[in-house]
Amino acid sequence: MKRFLSLILALCLLCLCACGTAAPVQETGEPEQETGEPAAAESPAIDAPELAPILAEISERMHPGTAGSSLTAAQLAVLLLDWCVQTDWDEAQIRASVEDFLAPMTQRERTEFALQLTSVSGAVDALLGDGGEGLLEDIGGAEGTLWPWTDAPTEKLEALFAAANAEELMADINS
Numbered sequence: 001m002k003r004f005l006s007l008i009l010a011l012c013l014l015c016l017c018a019c020g021t022a023a024p025v026q027e028t029g030e031p032e033q034e035t036g037e038p039a040a041a042e043s044p045a046i047d048a049p050e051l052a053p054i055l056a057e058i059s060e061r062m063h064p065g066t067a068g069s070s071l072t073a074a075q076l077a078v079l080l081l082d083w084c085v086q087t088d089w090d091e092a093q094i095r096a097s098v099e100d101f102l103a104p105m106t107q108r109e110r111t112e113f114a115l116q117l118t119s120v121s122g123a124v125d126a127l128l129g130d131g132g133e134g135l136l137e138d139i140g141g142a143e144g145t146l147w148p149w150t151d152a153p154t155e156k157l158e159a160l161f162a163a164a165n166a167e168e169l170m171a172d173i174n175s
Helices: 001-017 050-059 068-086 089-103 107-128 132-138 154-163 166-174
Strands: none
Touching: 001 068, 050 068, 050 089, 050 107, 068 107, 068 154, 089 154, 107 132, 107 154
């Protein structure tokens, strides 16, 4: 019994140590130089966040077919819509960012991400549609967002979804 408890305690300590080793995510999107000062603005839009952390959040939080997944998809769609309004990236930059995000993934992970992105795409359509305001209220309201996204550049969203090959990967699943 003592050995069992010692083993459990050791595993708990290892888990706690591992939790603190993840590198913090930079929210500014500006890489730091060795001097500690922000690098010259290499990102296309100064105030726009990077796309990769948003894609990572979709990958982590979106679980299609689970309870509350439609509300989670709507929350993630708000992030994408706000990003599209803020950024001045062109389609080539969006495509390159998505390809960089997908590069380390296996085919199975890409397929799962396509499912996640398809759910978020449906939520984008719902938020931009007639019932969008009601859905927005269901997830907490428009405060802190750039709603009503009337100037949302949908071609940026289309480039993102096309770069992820969501439709092509979904066809693989259905066949």
